[in-house]
Amino acid sequence: MLDLQPVTVSIARTVQPGYHRQFAAWAHAGQELAREWPGYLGSGWVRTGPDSDEWHVMYRFSDVASLRAWDDSHERSWWIDSAGGLMEITRVEHRTGIEGWFDQPGDVSISVPETVVPPRWKQAVSIFLPFFPLSLLSNFLLHPITGHWPLPFAVLLNVCLLTPIMTYLLLPLSTRLLKPWLHAPRKVREAR
Secondary structure, three states, X not given: OHHHOOEEEEEEEEEOOOOHHHHHHHHHHHHHHHHOOOOEEEEEEEEOOOOOOEEEEEEEEOOHHHHHHHHOOHXXXXXXXXXXXXXXXXXXXXXXXXXHHHOOOOOOOOOOOOOOOOOHHHHHHHHHHHHXXXXXXXXXXXXXXXXXXXXXXXXXXXXXXXXXHHHHHHHHHHHHHOHHHHOOOOOOOOOO
């Protein structure tokens, strides 16, 4: 079930000093190459700071199989080899489902299409919809057992039971069912 969720890959790369323009052109070429690949959802890159040699490259695919196909492709191998000695990889992270949404604003480059990351209010709705009924049901079922417990212990038991259910079952289901709404293109507001 988790293999059918979108996967975001975040790669930290250290660029050789003086080669930042070449690196940006190289990253853009890879973005263009991946754009036509099946399952590709978007990508972008951002420099850690104006004088930093560290860049964060992110790309997103619709599922693990599509990502693996891209990662194992001759096109990607050719593109990676074309970097020569421009940079080195310092860290690679794979994220699935909702976990990538908890990044701080600014962690993702503005070159990533806005349809990739839903606005925070939509994220909140997609969490609330499964959480409220589950929390209500849990409190109803556990109250006969925990009704005389001190409140912190009753809440702790509830949280310990609900967190895995939300993380592994209900949030993936919620994000899959709400996907068209969550990832709908944002409307551009006209300046007045």
